[in-house]
Amino acid sequence: MNRHFQPPFVLSLSKGEGTPFADDRVYALQLRSGRTEGRPHSSAGFTLVEMLVALFIFALIAVASAALLRSSTDSEEASREALESLSALRRMNIIVDRDVGQAIGRVHRDRAGIRQSAFEGGAGGGDALFSLVRRGWVNHDDTARSSLQKVEYRLENGRLERSSFPYVDGAAASAPTLVIDGVRTASVRYLHDAEWRDRWDPSLPSLMPAAIEITIDQADLGTVRQLFLVGNGA
Secondary structure (H helix, E strand, O other): OOOOOOOOOOOOOOOOOOOOOOHHHHHHHHHHHOOOOOOOOOOOOHHHHHHHHHHHHHHHOOOOHHHHHHHHHHHHEEEEEEEEHHHHHHHHHHHHHHHOOOOEOOOOEEOOOOEEEOOOEEEOOOOEEEEEEEEOOOOOOOOOOOOOEEEEEEEEOOOEEEEOOOOOOOOOOOOOOOEEEOOEEEEEEEEOOOOEEEEEEEEOOOOOOOOEEEEEEOOOEEEEEEEOOOOOOO
């Protein structure tokens, strides 16, 4: 009996012959030999040009995002500084209005016993801007003192300061408190008989102006002019 060895699989390169896996085996042999006719060659990644374009687009987005973030931060900082400056100006307005609005024509004496006018004011170029005696000094501690208080405003090293006196007559000023900072210049005018004056030195010591005008040049706000009615000035 003539027996021949039969391999488990007969590979045929003819179209339509062999097992159902014949085409895949042929394709495998073609891959080994470097020939892949009849099968599409798929790409497994990006080309160098595609990578460069993607990096360029990403860089543009990053730069634009950084610029937008920086602009938002600067705007927020500028808004915060502007609000702080406006708050300081509002605080000045409240403090000065409270003093000037309650001023009275009380003649007083300084530490040397010299008689002083109820309201004294210069143009702003000297030592004190103006001084006055006001009523309505709240006595929280129930100490034995008057409800009248002498106050003085002056410009010192870019700071508009307010000093008060424990007694109307013959007392030294207490430590000054800050009204507003960053003041380059300050000037005051005084209204009397529908006429503005650069100084207030009336012939009658008890006479007071009807209103005062304070003009300051502040570092953040520029030139600001404020008007205040004097308590019972005429």
